[in-house]
Amino acid sequence: MQHDQDIIANIxxxxxxxxxxxxxxYQQKVFQTCMGFVHHExxxxxxxxxxxxxxYEKLDAFRGKAAFSTWLYRMAVNHSLNAVRKNKLKAYFRGNDASDGPDQVDEDQAADGQLRQKEDRALLRKALGALPASQRKAFVxxxxxxxxxxxVAEVLQLKLKAVESLLYRARQNMKSALIRMSDEKG
Amino acid sequence: MKKDKNREEALWQRMEAAVAREKAQQVSPYLATRVMARLDDNPSPGFVWAQLLRSVAVLLALVFGFLSAHWSSVPQVSDHTALVETYFENNQAGLSLEDSWLYSDLYEAE
Known part of the structure; x- marks a missing residue:
């Protein structure tokens, strides 16, 4: 298999x-990262x-200090986060909540299992959306x-300890948010 | 307390399952083709920069031309001044003008 650096040299x-x-x-990995932010295929x-x-357009800026994948994942994370922010802003000016997307649960729809999965997806979207950006990046x-x-530390250009702390806090915050949302739902 | 912990754990497991389902989604097999098609449609960044530089250079040349004409030290001469100067500074001032008056067909006709 040809090494990334050789491919980049050819380009x-x-x-x-x-x-x-x-x-x-890398398309599958980048797609998974984007899914973690937008939750919509x-x-x-x-x-x-x-x-x-x-x-591709910024390939000249890639110096090869880190792996290409690290550089690409960093770009994917930042681009996805910016897209989510833009969508939130658009939704705000349209006067509806950005978290109410196409996966909103329809009570009259489908079987219980499917409904439960949709509920979980909506919960996940809300709980993740409530996290601060740095925790969200680390979690995804x-x-x-x-x-x-x-x-993760390499992608986010942070120290290992900082990432471990971010992940711990992300999990705690998500668990609290899940309990709260579950209580609100009754 | 233990009940809360169990509930929290159950919710967390549901979230992990939801993450696993999202992760399992497969990217379209045509994505690479779509990306390559978009790259073929778009000119390379180098080409865009070259075009931009060319446009800026033309614009600068135009602005420089206008400004150099505006600030040049050549005195502005009105049409009237030019006519008078031509008439009196010429060695045979007004000769051709008078000739045209005296010998024109129009004059004789009157």
Whole structure:
């Protein structure tokens, strides 16, 4: 398997099609990261596409100090977070809550199992959405991408201890939010 | 207390399952093709910069042309001054003008 650095060198030499290899190699991971922020398949696919186009355009800025994947995941996290913020802002000016997206639970719909899954998804979206940005980034990278704390630290350019603390606080905050939301629902 | 803990644990497990379901979603197999098509449609960043630089250079040349004309030290001469100066500074001042009056067909007709 060709190494990322070799592929990047080929692209820099003008072989644009070589970029397809990088897209195919990392598309699933980037998609999972985007899912962790938008929780909607089509939106996540659109975001993934935007991330890869942005990465290509900024490829000259990639110096190779870290792995390409680390650089790409950082871009995916920041791009997804910006997209979520933009959507929230749009929703605010439209006068509705951004968290009420297409996955809102329809009581009359489908069987119990499916309904329960949709409820859980809505809960997850709300609980994650309530986290501060840094905790949310760490959580998504750790839970959606299965990155180790050390890898998360590299992506977020933080110390290992800081990431462990972020993940701990993220879990605690999410658990409190889940209990609160569950109580509100009755 | 233990009941709360159990409830919290149950909720957390449901969240982990929800995360696992979202993670299991597969990206479209056409994504790479779509990305490559978009890259083919869009000119490379270098091309965009070259176009931008060319536009800026043309604009600067135009502005420089206007400003250099505006600030140049050549005195502004009105049409009237130019006519008088041409008439009196010429060695045969007004000759051609008078000739045209005296010998024009129009004059004879009157």
């Amino acid at each position: 820099r030499r003008g072989d644009k099609q070589a970029y397809r290899l990088l897209v195919e190699r 089509e939106d996540a696919a659109d975001l993934t596409q935007e991330v890869f186009i942005k990465a 990278l750790s839970y959606y991408q299965d990155l180790s704390s050390q890898e």
